[in-house]
Amino acid sequence: MTEHLVDPDVPRDLHAFIAGLPKAELHVHHVGSASPRIVSELAARHPDSKVPTDPEALVDYFQFTDFAHFIDVYLSVVDLIRTPEDVRLLTYEVARDMARQQVRYAELTITPFSSTRRGIDEGAFMAAIEDARKAAEAEFGTVLRWCFDIPGEAGTEAAEETTRLATDDRVRPEGLVSFGLGGPEIGVSRPRFKPYFDRAIAAGLHSVPHAGETTGPQTVWDALTDLRAERIGHGTSSAQDPKLLAHLAERRIPLEVCPTSNIATRAVRTLDEHPIKEFTRAGVLVTINSDDPPMFGTDLNNEYAVAARLLDLDARGLADLAKNAVEASFLDGPGKARISDEIDTYTSAWLAS
Ligand SMILES: Nc1ncnc2c1ncn2[C@@H]1O[C@H](CCC(=O)c2cccc(C(=O)O)c2)[C@@H](O)[C@H]1O
Numbered sequence: 001m002t003e004h005l006v007d008p009d010v011p012r013d014l015h016a017f018i019a020g021l022p023k024a025e026l027h028v029h030h031v032g033s034a035s036p037r038i039v040s041e042l043a044a045r046h047p048d049s050k051v052p053t054d055p056e057a058l059v060d061y062f063q064f065t066d067f068a069h070f071i072d073v074y075l076s077v078v079d080l081i082r083t084p085e086d087v088r089l090l091t092y093e094v095a096r097d098m099a100r101q102q103v104r105y106a107e108l109t110i111t112p113f114s115s116t117r118r119g120i121d122e123g124a125f126m127a128a129i130e131d132a133r134k135a136a137e138a139e140f141g142t143v144l145r146w147c148f149d150i151p152g153e154a155g156t157e158a159a160e161e162t163t164r165l166a167t168d169d170r171v172r173p174e175g176l177v178s179f180g181l182g183g184p185e186i187g188v189s190r191p192r193f194k195p196y197f198d199r200a201i202a203a204g205l206h207s208v209p210h211a212g213e214t215t216g217p218q219t220v221w222d223a224l225t226d227l228r229a230e231r232i233g234h235g236t237s238s239a240q241d242p243k244l245l246a247h248l249a250e251r252r253i254p255l256e257v258c259p260t261s262n263i264a265t266r267a268v269r270t271l272d273e274h275p276i277k278e279f280t281r282a283g284v285l286v287t288i289n290s291d292d293p294p295m296f297g298t299d300l301n302n303e304y305a306v307a308a309r310l311l312d313l314d315a316r317g318l319a320d321l322a323k324n325a326v327e328a329s330f331l332d333g334p335g336k337a338r339i340s341d342e343i344d345t346y347t348s349a350w351l352a353s
């Protein structure tokens with residue numbers, strides 16, 4: 001267990017339970033998952049970048065004054081990914097970090113537009129992520145799938161390019177399962193992206209936009225109505241609208257909750273003010289995720305520990321949360337059953353010990 005991430009309010013044996021618990025992760029960004037070691041390696045390769053090479057200095061660099069500042073810093077790390085080999089290394093190492101946390105399955109959000117517009121060849125980009133995906137599955141047993149997201153602030157050009165890369169059979173990678181919308185929400189209305197989501201959905205992709213992270217509940221309604229969202233990235237502000245909470249619960253539309261991220265980007269003031277408890281009280285299907293873990297000084301195991309504290313969960317409650325993520329995933333029936341059974345077996349053995 002990473003010692004600095006041990007929450008003193010969560011019993012140590014629960015931390016140990018979480019560390020061994022088989023998990024699925026549904027909301028985690030590709031570049032945002034680069035560990036300090038990967039970032040400093042890439043920064044050393046590309047010394048013209050303003051990103052610090054020293055992992056200690058990175059901790060300060062990853063302190064954000066607000067969401068806009070977070071995106072600025074995020075893009076400086078995106079600038080470090082310059083070659084298909086950088087892409088492959090990043091993807092493979094991210095899977096290694098996941099496997100260490102017993103992540104059996106992850107839907108990784110990738111922004112291909114950010115790489116192709118920086119000059120990486122689209123075919124080489126797809127080959128790099130697919131090569132890493134297959135190697136990670138064979139070597140670590142972690143199954144990766146992709147969500148391609150539009151960086152909404154980059155506008156129509158980004159939307160068009162992302163949709164083309166996600167729907168053209170000659171380019172789209174085998175591991176692609178879903179289509180998203182990320183970046184800042186203020187001034188980036190969801191309905192504007194309806195035509196692109198329509199095309200992606202027609203091509204068989206699932207709709208998983210970010211919504212209600214930094215704007216109010218209307219953005220979540222727009223994501224549901226116009227983008228036909230099957231899950232909501234964050235959805236934090238849904239707590240302000242009881243009708244919306246009831247709708248999410250009734251339709252079983254999961255929220256991809258990322259507690260520490262919301263504090264780091266200042267979307268929520270403190271963890272104790274996080275609305276996760278309101279979500280579960282309203283019967284909404286909550287999944288726990290890490291978003292951009294090294295940038296937010298967290299990892300998925302720590303997010304489960306945070307959830308245990310905020311929701312007052314024991315081992316069985318944590319196992320149920322892990323099963324929520326499996327249920328809300330885009331795995332097929334047998335794939336879901338395999339991880340769910342593994343969670344049950346692990347939990348029974350733990351409770352019997
Ligand atoms: N918590 C988050 N909430 C929302 N998004 C998040 C979160 N974490 C990470 N992201 C990622 O941030 C990126 C933003 C990239 C972006 O806005 C942009 C704008 C203009 C030009 C370019 C470019 O590349 O040239 C990029 C998205 O790709 C998204 O995947």
Ligand SMILES: [Zn+2]
Pocket residue numbers: 027028029182210233291
């Ligand atoms: Zn996100």
